[in-house]
Amino acid sequence: MKLPRLAALLIAAAPMIALADDAVVRTVLDRIRAQDIEAHVRTLAAFGTRHTMSETASDTRGIGAARRWIKRELEACNAARKGRLKVRFQSHVEPAGRRIDKATEIVNVVATLPGLDPAARARIFVVSGHYDSRASDVMDARSDAPGANDDASGTAAVMAMACAMADQPTDATLVFLAVAGEEQGLLGADRFARDAAAAGERIEGMITNDIIGSPLGDDGVRREQTVRLFADGLTPMIKRVLADQRNQPGEDKFALAAREALTRIALTGGEHDTPTHQFARAIKRSAERWQPDFTVQLVARRDRFLRGGDHLPFLERGFAAVRFTEPVEDFRHQHQDLRTEGDHAFGDLPEYVDFEYVARVTRANAAALTSLARAPAAPQQVVMDTAALSNDTALSWAANTEADLAGYRVVWRETTSAVWQAQREVGRDTRVTLKGLSKDNYQFGVIAVDRDGNESIASFAGVAR
Template sequence: MAYSKYTLLAAAIAAAASSAFAAAPDTDRHQPQVDKIVGEISAQRIESNIRKLVSFKTRHTMSETESDTVGIGAARRWIKSEMERCGAGRLQVAFDSHIAPVSARISRPTEVVNVVATLPGAQAESKDRVYVVSGHYDSRNSDIMDAKNDAPGANDDASGTAAVMEMACVMAKYKFDATLVFMAVAGEEQGLLGARHYAEQAKAKGVNIAGMFTNDIIGSSHDEHGNSNGKSVRLFAEGLPVEKETSETTRMLVSTGGENDSLSRQLARHVKEQGERYVPGFKVNVIQRRDRYLRGGDHMPFLEKGYAALRFTEPAEDFSHQHQNLRTENGKVYGDLPEFDDFNYIAQVARVNAAALATLANAPAAPAKVQVRTKELENDTAFVWQANKEPDIAGYRIVWRESGAADWQASLFVGNVTDAKISLSKDNFFFGIQAIDKDGNASPASYPTPLR
């Protein structure tokens, strides 16, 4: 595990303690399968899929469903057929449908249909652990209720949908321990309808969604002033959840200062580390908010159900090419057209997604029931956790950072054990426990709760 910095104390502790534990698997080396996946992501195919989605004129949730060339019905049937074609039987592709009732943004009962492509996990102990990645294929223009006029939605969100389709087609050729779900959702513009239905059903069925990404507005590397930033993406990650009544989990995070160690923040650390490792020169900027200021996306229904969920979005949105009727005013073109997309940039964001998903799906689950022993007053920190069930576990490592740091700064592999002690104070550092397999795949960290 590579770190940008170390404190002198943490480095000294790790060096002194390392001789007491078994040799750690090499977690810094590139996994060949991940390198292949990242290398196969194609900007040209992404562009082709975006242009095809735009060709349906409008993909408004209440638009035409019978035509084969216009409207959201044609779009979802095409997405499904493409996933089936490129999945070649390895992807299980299906429609996930429900009827949305009349509401503020739905004028009549409307069928909302997600396209869901599932790549089942290959390891018996991990296949029930699921990672979901989505983009929304519906579109809109200035009037949220206008289901007739053109709404090309090249960036919002054909960009995210095309990225998810490309990931599905590339990754379907490989095997992973855990299950991957590639999803094109509908109804986002009308109130996150498709994502909310899927998240509610998953929660009701007890589906173990260990992480969810949504890719929404990842199409442009240019802002409204013409400035270009093609080397970074924003990753929005919630800290404390928004709750009507504070849960025991949230109270524990607050009482121990763990506001920056929620499930989503731990997931974001993994995405940043692996994305930047496998896509060199590209930065994942973790934004410590659930979404843009007072705005939302399809990850939010998953957050509301207690799942770890993140949002990818371009560095700076150009609002003249988002939620706008097609027009030209004073020589300026408005509207969400393909010519304002940067297809190479979208491919880079897709590569970060794919690297994160592949490393998550081949890594062990994050350790369960991680606790810090607090019965004794001492300056050392003693941990205990539950053993993972995967057969290829090599062991566990403690990771830590100073209280003001966002990312892990140091680590110590402690072997295939279920308890360990380190000569650092729980009062001064934040800790996590990661599971490591024999190939060097590391899980996201689990935050320790107090054991009295």
């Protein structure tokens, strides 16, 4: 067939990357079942309270029993799958403070799935839920606090993912994290993030799942096809730079890096293109590709208005970090003593959790994390050529070294759009000129793709030369 000249040119210029479906991602998603999540949420709620300062000696009540059960469950699943999870406690003693009335041992359950590619193993993705709970009074360690939605839902999601992925091949390393002390000031997550930063660990993305239990809002409307993903990498940088100016200017390594990043952002208009924004876009692309009837709603804010969660200690140390939360919260069923007032029941009980919904949110997480842990690293040194003024866009980048690299995908969007709107395959070339697409009007990114169709996080083309 004789092609029109323009079409022939387009095909010649755009070698296609095969749109493969990764069988590993499919296996992981098929293994995530609502009935397992339900069993785990019910078991966690049945410990009575999992308050961070609750008792630890009992085998049936309190936070000690809960964490020993989480660890045993993960070890049992790993053994059944002949997996390679390494499960451990990470513990420290938190001195008395604002929300801690006596020195208290804070214990995280950490399940690490080491990557199989020696060159990619140092790249880490973390997913967390918090297994501690609270009643109306944040210091009340005795009253029942079932915490089914907040946050047995997130803990069960993390356990389901760890179990589903335990024996599956990944290039990068995954860490499945059940943390304590969230309600007392993000203490467990802070400990993990602080240690990771001090050790120079390369965490490329962190997701916290907190209150992912119900599609039913306090307005009575069910929104089963959506979940919110809070993602903003800009404000933590600004906050850290301002704090550094108030304290001892120049002392804080992250603040120095953030100051440089902010300068580049100011020059290039990259305020919605921080690593955290790119991580969130990658999650949305992958989650919606594998679960097309379920939408990840990006919210360009670090968390709900003036509120916080376990991703913040990661953000504040310069890691890309985001938060999944159900579409509309019902505040009668979180941070509340179990009671009835008039016609209204209060308390965070399993009967208000929709386990099918939690399974869907878990699959959104799992699709993104499995795919990213198998994908190439994000392309490095992505440079916009600005040597001569032009209305075209010329990009180049350093070649990836992964053996299963299929090629690169250049993506772009209008400056006011939250998500990539268009893309072009460039094969294994490491430079491309996009004729008539002006860098003045669009944001550009470069994605590396493997032979199974797994996409890396996009690298923002923000560095001018």
